Each structure stands twice: as structure tokens, then as C-alpha cells.
Amino acid sequence: MAENRYLIRSMVNPNMEYSIVADTKAGYGSKVKAEAVFQKCDDTNANGMRFPKRVLEKAISTIRQEIKARHFLGELDHPDDINDINRISTVSLKSVSHVITDLRVDGNFVVGSFETLDTPNGAILASLLKDKIKVGVSIRAVTDQNVSYGFDEVDTIEEFNLISYDAVHNPAYSDAYVNSVMASVFRMPSNSKENKKLLEFTEEEFTQIISSAVAQTVKKLSKKK
Numbered sequence: 001m002a003e004n005r006y007l008i009r010s011m012v013n014p015n016m017e018y019s020i021v022a023d024t025k026a027g028y029g030s031k032v033k034a035e036a037v038f039q040k041c042d043d044t045n046a047n048g049m050r051f052p053k054r055v056l057e058k059a060i061s062t063i064r065q066e067i068k069a070r071h072f073l074g075e076l077d078h079p080d081d082i083n084d085i086n087r088i089s090t091v092s093l094k095s096v097s098h099v100i101t102d103l104r105v106d107g108n109f110v111v112g113s114f115e116t117l118d119t120p121n122g123a124i125l126a127s128l129l130k131d132k133i134k135v136g137v138s139i140r141a142v143t144d145q146n147v148s149y150g151f152d153e154v155d156t157i158e159e160f161n162l163i164s165y166d167a168v169h170n171p172a173y174s175d176a177y178v179n180s181v182m183a184s185v186f187r188m189p190s191n192s193k194e195n196k197k198l199l200e201f202t203e204e205e206f207t208q209i210i211s212s213a214v215a216q217t218v219k220k221l222s223k224k225k
Contacts, residue, residue: 012039013137028123032116039110059162076121097121138168
């Protein structure tokens with residue numbers, strides 16, 4: 001029987017830093033080409049995850065051909081249905097907003113370029129970027145590593161398969177709050193071919209997870225005062 005796999009959705013840059021290098025008209029409004037900072041290496045987020053530089057470099061190298069072929073796409077927001085394994089672990093063409101055209105590690109950061117697409121979601125993202133609305137970057141990845149569900153300790157992600165960098169909304173709260181709320185880890189069942197849904201938490205397990213997350217967030221916010 002295969003080992004469990006874990007699906008990671010984690011805010012890695014609550015306030016994406018970007019610069020628009022081109023703005024052209026398109027069918028749905030306009031298209032934007034931009035250069036951006038996607039993620040910081042070796043940074044322990046409030047959600048308790050840490051992505052080492054060497055691991056990010058390896059993950060990016062495996063998708064080099066996808067990027068070159070303009071096949072590494074991102075969505076506007078994460079998929080809503082977390083119980084649909086196939087949906088949440090792949091990119092939906094009807095939901096895409098941007099294509100990442102370059103991705104590399106530069107110093108302690110993952111940087112690159114992306115283009116919004118001439119799709120409804122692409123037009124929305126382009127409009128947000130031109131209006132200087134805060135947009136966050138959230139990573140979607142799959143790992144065989146046993147990742148904890150709580151926030152009490154740091155999980156150093158030693159290996160993962162990169163699915164996408166999605167564009168998500170960054171609420172006007174501190175980074176600690178945003179990272180904690182926007183991070184989630186889901187365990188994929190070993191018999192995923194037969195079971196199309198993710199394993200479910202019991203009410204007691206879910207309560208413990210939420211209580212731990214809230215406690216850790218309050219603690220971090222208190223330290224910032």
C-alpha cells in the first residue's frame with residue numbers, strides 16, 4: 001500500500017511585490033506582464049512551514065520545461081472544494097488567471113515573471129494589479145512527507161512537487177494572522193484511486209486544530225504589540 005501524500009496550500013508571500021513591465025489591450029479588458037517576488041527561501045511562516053532554498057531550487061528545476069512551454073499556470077484564488085482531490089491537485093483551465101514565464105532562485109528569494117491571461121479571471125487579476133490592490137501569493141504543492149496539522153512546531157518541507165503559485169486576496173491584517181488563516185495541509189488517502197475524497201477530521205480533531213491555530217496566532221500577534 002502506498003504511503004499517504006499531503007497536499008499543501010500555504011501563503012508564502014502575503015503581499016506580492018511586483019512591477020508591471022507591459023500593459024496591453026485584450027478581449028476581456030487588458031493583459032499585464034509583470035516581474036514579481038513569489039517566495040522567500042528558508043523563511044518560517046506563521047503557519048509553521050519552512051521551505052529550504054535547496055528544496056525550492058530542486059522543485060523549480062523539475063518544472064523548467066513546463067515554464068518554457070507556457071504550461072505552468074496559476075489560478076485566481078485556490079479551488080473551493082478541498083474534498084475533490086483531482087481538482088485541488090491540478091490547475092483548472094477554465095479558472096486560470098496567469099501563466100508563469102520565468103521562475104528562479106535569486107539570493108534568498110524565488111523571483112520570476114508572469115503574464116495575466118485573456119480570460120475572465122486573468123482580466124480580474126490584471127485590473128487588481130493595475131489598481132495596486134494587495135495580492136498575495138499562495139503555493140500549492142504535494143509532498144510524501146508527513147506534515148503536521150497544527151502550528152505548534154515548524155515543518156521543514158524536505159521535498160515536494162510544485163503544482164502552482166496562485167494569486168489570492170491578502171486581508172488587511174498582520175502577516176502572522178494572514179499566514180495562519182491562509183495555510184492548510186490535507187492528507188490524501190493512500191487508496192486515492194478508489195476513494196475520491198480526502199480523509200475527514202472528526203469534530204474533536206478539527207476543534208483541536210482550530211484551537212491550536214488560534215492560540216498560536218494570538219501569541220504571535222501579542223508579541224508584535
